[in-house]
Amino acid sequence: MRTYLIDDDALGVYLTEQLLRAEGFSTDISAFQCPKMALDVLIKATTTMDDTVVFLDLNMPLMNGWQFLDALAPYKDKLLGHCHIYILTSSLALADLEKSRQYDLVAGLIHKPIDSEEIHAIQDQLANKTGAE
Amino acid sequence: MPLASAFFEQDAAAVFALNQDGAFQRVNARFATLLGQPAAPLTGTGFVQCLPATEQTRAQQHLARALAGEAVCYEAGAAGAAASGVVFMLVPLVADGRVSGVYGTALPAAISPEHPADVMLDAIADVAFVLAVEAKGRYRFTFVNKAFEKATGLPGAKVVGSYVHDIIPEPSLSLVLDKYQQAVNTAERVSWLETSDCPAGRRVGEVSVMPLLDSAGKCSQLVGVVHNMTELKEGEEALRVSNERYQYALKATTDALYDWNIAADTLYWGEGFATLFGHQVVPNPGRFSTWASYVHDSEKKSVVDGLRHAAFQTQDAFWQHEYRFRRADGSWACVFDRGYILRDAQGQPVRMIGAMQDITERKEAEIRQSLMAAKLMDQNADLQQFAYIVSHNLRAPLANALGYADLLSRIDRHAEVFDNSLQNLHASLRQLDGILSDVNNILSARDKQTGYRPEPVAVAAVCRQALFGLEELLHECGGELHNEIPETLRLPGSRAYFHSIFHNLISNAIKYRSDSRPLLIRIQAVAGPGSGTTILFSDNGMGFDAEQFGQEIFQLYRRFHKHRPGRGIGLFLVKAHVESMGGQISVSSRVNEGTRFTLFFSAPNANLPD
Incomplete structure (x- = not known):
């Protein structure tokens, strides 16, 4: 499973990567501290139609998580079904959870730090989806 | 006679x-x-x-x-x-x-x-009576006419034959006896105004007594006529009471009452006008144009022209307006003016009666209240933002620390990841500590605003002191700082705030310098706009996209540069400190050209060039 981590916090990126590896989630993990670079890569990858899981931080300079999702909106139809975006935030604000529901591309919202149960839940969710198709 | x-x-x-x-x-x-x-x-x-x-x-x-x-x-x-x-x-x-x-x-x-004489006297509308003059200054009624009975309510049969001192009560008695005596002594007609309380009520009349002489030339009879003035007097009295009531009402009201005589174009002023505004009302009535000249210039058109329009171009009976009015001492009063326009049968305005009410205090209170409400809204919004941001930023390193603690328990302690994770756990905890000290700084900056007392601050000297500890960094990168603030400049404020402002701005300039040219920082002070002072802080560093981010740069934990470390608190504190001293800060910047901060303080300073 191709996995992108988008987070400006190097400590957070390293942690998430190691937790995913420890649970055997993926070996193909790319980290982006700059959301714009991640955006370019993700848009280019729409042609390959490979399944991709994105862990997106909200609080980032220059382009925050919401702005990233808005920038991705024009490619929504191509991405749906292949690209599963999970918001991974340290914020506990309920407003963020409510806002995340307005985005079809967002598969879920997880509070940092991600734990093994949440990783397994994502794995199950993805297995069901791919099985259904 | x-x-x-x-x-x-x-x-x-x-x-x-x-x-x-x-x-x-x-x-x-x-x-x-x-x-x-x-x-x-x-x-x-x-x-x-x-x-x-x-x-x-x-x-x-x-x-x-x-x-x-x-x-x-x-x-x-x-x-x-x-x-x-x-x-x-x-x-x-x-x-x-x-x-x-x-x-x-x-x-x-x-x-x-x-009885022709009696009939004749009865036919007279006025009260008439005849008195016989007796010894020892005593007078006996020998005749009273019908008008006498009607006016006094006393039956003629009871009066005729009685002595005056048995019929007329004191204090009138002393007066009439005095007057009778005078008529007898001088043998001339005597008249006076008399008020007496009769069974029929209070009577006011003009009394005349005429002496009649007997054949010996001695005054033996007095013929009296009383011209009844009760109704006239009552009317006068009612008018006097009504006038008095009006005068007291005028005194009691704090408004400036006026009566505009439209044909003469004059204004008659009540006492309130002098009391409220200090203007001498001499002459009273005064010219309409004098009043108009006290109306604030910016409102003359709407108030003076508006009033004339209402009077002459409409059939309106009421006119009202709120405007600023100059007091004798040159200050401005806020007044609410209401008038009633009297018109003739053709609808032409004749007079306008109205009152100017001084609502300055009420207005000022309203303004204070709305300012206070706006300030509270701001503070509330600030607090909400603060709470959100602090919880977010506080939780970020905490979440990392929790994650690393979890990870450490599950991986091989000899692996490289274990050592990295342990270091990262420490780093996360240090971040957490850093955020907590930020929170402490911010909260204490807010707290100090309440007990803040401005003192004259030598800005140039404070700016030099703020450079201490940053000089080494500045020289290392080959940068220069030109402090062009005049030594004489004093601004009311807090030394500590100015120190923090300059320290943060200088360290930001160093942090976000451009690698393609040596850093140049310029700090100037100029007079204006108005009577205030502006401090300009400019650098030739990396700059940022001011059009996109604008004043967001001052928000807490907002960061605009990915490759340079920063917590996003410095400019938040700079803005908080500038505003605590009653100043304003704005920023302009162009990517790869530089950044300029403009700090404006409204306090005047005479030692600056324009």
Whole structure:
């Protein structure tokens, strides 16, 4: 499973990567501290139609998580079904959870730090989806 | 003794006056009608001669008695136009102890053949009475007419025969006795204004008493006439009370009442005008244009022209406006002015009565209140943002620390990941500590605002001190700082705040310098805008996209550079400190050109070039 981590916090990126590896989630993990670079890569990858899981931080300079999702909106139809975006935030604000529901591309919202149960839940969710198709 | 014209013309009876030769001096219109002759030619002709020949002998005899000082009453036959008999009453007029003439009244005899004199006096609308003058200054009523009974409410039968001091109560008694005595002593008519409380109510009248002399030349009778003025006086009294009430109302109101005479274009002012605004109201009424000149220039058009428009171009009865009005001391009052326009039958404005109300205090309170509300809203929004951001930023390193603690328990302690994770756990905890000290700084910056007392700060010196500890960094990168703030500049504020402002701005400039050119920082101070002072802080560093981010740069934990470390608190504190000292800060920047911060303080400083 191709996995992108988008987070400006190097400590957070390293942690998430190691937790995913420890649970055997993926070996193909790319980290982006700059959301714009991640955006370019993700848009280019729409042609390959490979399944991709994105862990997106909200609080980032220059382009925050919401702005990233808005920038991705024009490619929504191509991405749906292949690209599963999970918001991974340290914020506990309920407003963020409510806002995340307005985005079809967002598969879920997880509070940092991600734990093994949440990783397994994502794995199950993805297995069901791919099985259904 | 001169006879009052009014006595002649107002009297309901036919009256006349004769001189000592028995010729008419004066007749009233009623008497002339009775004789069937015009009044004017009668003057100068003899009383006896104007009567029918058959009457002349008797008339001559009675006239002679009257001229000798006796009051005479007799019934004559037909006189002039009067078909039936006429009753004449002839009363001698006495001056200086001599008879100077005769006062006469005439009445058709048919009305009262028995007591002609009484009937005659009864016919008079005014109160009439006759007093007998007795010894020891005592006066006895010998006759009162019907008007007397009606006006006083006393039956004539009870009054006639009684002494004055039994009928008239004090304090009137002393007054009338005094006046009677005067008439007796001088043998002249005496008049005065009297108010007395009778059974029928309070009476006000003009009283005249006329002395009658007996054959010995001694005053034996007084004829009194009271012209009732009660209604007139009551009207006057009602008017006085109403005026008094109006005067007190004028005093009690704090408004400036006015009466605009539109034809004369003058304004009559109540006392409030001087009290409220300090303007001398001399002359009063004053010119309309004087009032207009005190209206604030920016509002003259809407207020003065608006009022004239309402008066002349509309049929409106009411006009009201809120405007600024100059006081005598040059300060401005906020007034609420309301007026009522009186119009004539054609709808043309005649007068406007109105009142100016000083609502300055109310206005100021409203402004204070809305400022306070706005400030509270701001603070509330600040607090919400603060709470959100702090919880977010506080939780970020905490979440990492929790994650690393979890990870460490599950991985091989000899692996490289274990060592990295342990280091990262420490780093996360240090971040957490850093955020907590930020929170402490921010909270103490907020707390200090309440107990803040401005002092004159030597800005240039504080700026130099703020450079301490940053000089090494500045020199390492080959940068230069030009502090062009005049040494004499003093701004009211806090030394610590200015220190923090300059320290943060300088360290930001160093942190976000451009790698393609040596850093140049320039700090200047200029006068204005207005009477304030502006401090300009510019650098030639990396800059940022001001169009996109603008003033967001001052928000807490907002960061605009990915590759340089920063917590996003410095500019938040700079802005908080500038605003605590009553200043404003704004920023302009262009990517790869540089950044300029503009700090404006409204306090004036005389030592700066324009």
